[in-house]
Amino acid sequence: MTRLRLIPRSLFGRMLAIAAFSTGIALLFAGVTIGHVLERFVTRGLDERLDAQVAVLARAVRPDATLDRTRAIDLPEFGEPGSDWSWHIDGPAGRVDSGATPTATTFPPASIAPPPPPQLAVARDDERSRPPGPGGPNDHQLHPGESRDRSGERLHSRIMDVATPRGTVTITAIGPRRIVEEPWREAMIPLLGSLALLGAGLALATLVQLRFGLRPLRDLRTALSAVRAGTERHVPADQPGELQPLVTELNALIDQNAAGLAHARQHVANLAHGLKTPLAALSLKLAEANADADVRDMVDQIDRRVRHHLGRARVDATGGARTRTPIAPAVADLVGVLSRIHADRPMTVDITIADELAVAIDPQDLDEMIGNLLDNAWRHARAALSITANPIDGTVTLEIADDGQGLDDTAMAQAVLPGRRLDERGDGHGFGLSITRELAELNGGTVTLDRSPVLGGLLVRLTLPQRR
CATH class of the missing domain: 3.30.565.10 (Histidine kinase-like ATPase, C-terminal domain)
Incomplete structure (x- = not known):
């Protein structure tokens, strides 16, 4: 039972496998990276909408941790019945949701609210004029959150903690996660198609590159076949720099083998030449003695063999090509x-x-x-x-x-x-x-x-x- 080879035997297969693996990894990394960037870009747009609602609510929080409903304005899409956009505030005075009516315990009348000490003022007027969020005065207090509603749909939220003399008030603005997912999905589909086309183009370019780059090896094989067939004596020396040392060694080996073969054939020729005269004399003696025809035929066969090897030696000495x-x-x-x-x-x-x-x-x-x-x-x-x-x-x-x-x-x-x-x-x-x-x-x-x-x-x- 033959074992499955994970590494191809051919150079073409190995280089193609490495190129395909590297290209696949690069395209996968590009797809994941671009998708992450797109998701962050679209999420930032959702965050800005949520941060705007948080900023409005932060300005409506009184120093006594109650909410001034006259200033707590619902931005578009917030507070609508059945909407996935909502907000809620949790603090020492209780919890209030978007669209809810304040109770007496949660929102005491503004006239009995104690004024804040000067040293504990929530923010200066110039700071209140700047919305919270990236680059705002409360940038470090905003952080994202993820949750699901009763139907299982994903929700995205932005949360900010506001410090008051009575304690910390947590403001949470919530929006549907599909606001991010739908544009992201619409952008990723053509992106993945473009990456697939890019991968196909790179694969085609790799095949062309390998065919062209490995052509000298195919030419070298053809040249060696010509040397082996006897139509050429050496491999052409005009080769790429990477193959030049190999061709030099091959030609040296061919010359060495040719020299050894010529030396061996010279020994055979010398032996044949030494037998030629005795065989001629033996043939004459057999003819004079009327020897048996079979014996003379055997001597003639030996003589033909001797002449054959002498002829080959002469052809090799003059550099004759193979027949x-x-x-x-x-x-x-x-x-x-x-x-x-x-x-x-x-x-x-x-x-x-x-x-x-x-x-x-x-x-x-x-x-x-x-x-x-x-x-x-x-x-x-x-x-x-x-x-x-x-x-x-x-x-x-x-x-x-x-x-x-x-x-x-x-x-x-x-x-x-x-x-x-x-x-x-x-x-x-x-x-x-x-x-x-x-x-x-x-x-x-x-x-x-x-x-x-x-x-x-x-x-x-x-x-x-x-x-x-």
């Missing part, structure tokens, strides 16, 4: 040859290879690799072989499967080692798979072994650079 070799004709010819060699073991061979598929490799090297793999499969299959080829990311993967017994994991690892024979019944020498792997690696390819899910036997995958 474009179609796969389908090579496979068809080898199947025809092997069907005659193994005529005693008739085989059903299913070939699925497109005619246009070609690889960047010498034809004789391709024949040698496919011939080794097909011969090995033919020897161990019961009655069926399957041969397919598919292009994958600049390479061609050739799969050869049989319906034999197959190999376990340990045997698969040993099968590609030189001289290791896992089946002693035949006349092979155990070098076929190792030679195939060596030739594949010299040409930028790979050889892997697996079990065929269809036929049940061994499945060999030969991957080589594609040449279009």
